[in-house]
Amino acid sequence: MATVFGLTGLKSKLVDWRGGQKIDQIQEIDGADDVINSIRLVVNRNEQYDLSLLLENLVIPRLIADRSDDAPWPDSLKRPVVDSAIERTPSRRTIDEQDVEAFSHMSVNEEAHVLLAFVEARLATGNSVETIFVELLAPAARRLGEYWDADSEDFVGVTMGLWRIQEVLRALTLRIPPAARPGQGQRSALFSPMPGEQHSFGTLMIAECFQRAGWETDVLIEPTQSELTGKFAMRHYDLIGLTVSNDCSTGALHGLISMIKAVSSNPHVKVMLGGRVINEQPDLVTRSGADATAVDALSAVALADHMIPISAASFENLS
Secondary structure, eight states, X not given: OOOOOOOGGGOOOHHHHHHTOOOOOSSOOSOHHHXXXXXXXHHHTTOOOOHHHHIXXXXXXXXXXXXXXXXXXXXXXXSOOOHHHHHTOSSOOOOOHHHHHHHHHHHHHSOHHHHHHHHHHHHTTTOOHHXXXXXXXXXXXXXXXXXXXXXXXXXXXXXXXXXXXXXXXHHHHHHSOOOOOTTTTXXXXXXXXXXXXXXXHHXXXXXXXXXXXXXXXXXXXXXXXXXHHHHHHHSOOSEEEEEOOSOOOHHHHHHHHHHHHHHOSOTTOEEEEESHHHXXXXXXXXXXXXXEEOSSXXXXXXXXXXXXXXXXXXXXXXX
16 A cells, blocks of 8 residues: 555645644534544445545644644643753663654554653653654654555554654754754755655655754655746755655656756755665665765765855854
8 A cells, every 4th residue: 555644735844834834724623533533434334535635624624723823732742841851861762663663553542742742751861852853753654654554554543643743743843943053054955755745754854854953944745846846946955855755767766856956046956865765776866866865864964964064154153
């Protein structure tokens, strides 16, 4: 089965996603739990409904609306993190497979504040926010895809699980903002899945890691090829990060990268590739004309920092 993670109603730039913009509601519903239960009944009866449309137009808008100013987030999602508990920890406790498995099951069966409490416990044992992103949230999102492929969880459970993980990601970005860095915003990057793909979580997460490292970031979700290439004609970017999750031909990937570089207002723009397909076929990087790849978001940041260094002038006022 193909994992359906992309939801059109969640399209936004990273700044909109971080700010929790309210999604227009197409239809009022009594409660997300009631709708989810109704959808499960539809699935069990094998009736012919488009589940992605039901979730997109009914469940997800209601959940997003519940995070609006009229219905504030629970205190556990918005209160500041107590840094003293983290500072007292001499060394971090490694996040392991048991943590990932527990968190993955939790995302399907519990609410977002329960997942955030799990994350807080790992922060208190010395893990950084970026480590949480790379070693817990990203593997858990992949694990949900495995549940779907193995038919151990249904469409609704997997979709809601990923939505809750994405809520935890957003809550962490708001509660623990990145520290100021030299050269903040000097370099810019655009992150996007391949046109036609619907996997958005990894794109949001890597963009957040780059923003925390001092980059100015922008995100496209479910773009068309013209939308993606058009961004480079209108704005200067130093880097593009493309996520390739679905199988595609080398020719198609090479053609897209060539077009990006041809229309880019920055003739020296760099292209980094990531995602399932690149992990399985790393030689695609060279054959497609891309510049680099990395095994995870933190490695991608380190590599990008090396390829596109900060100007020495940014360090002049450092003490």
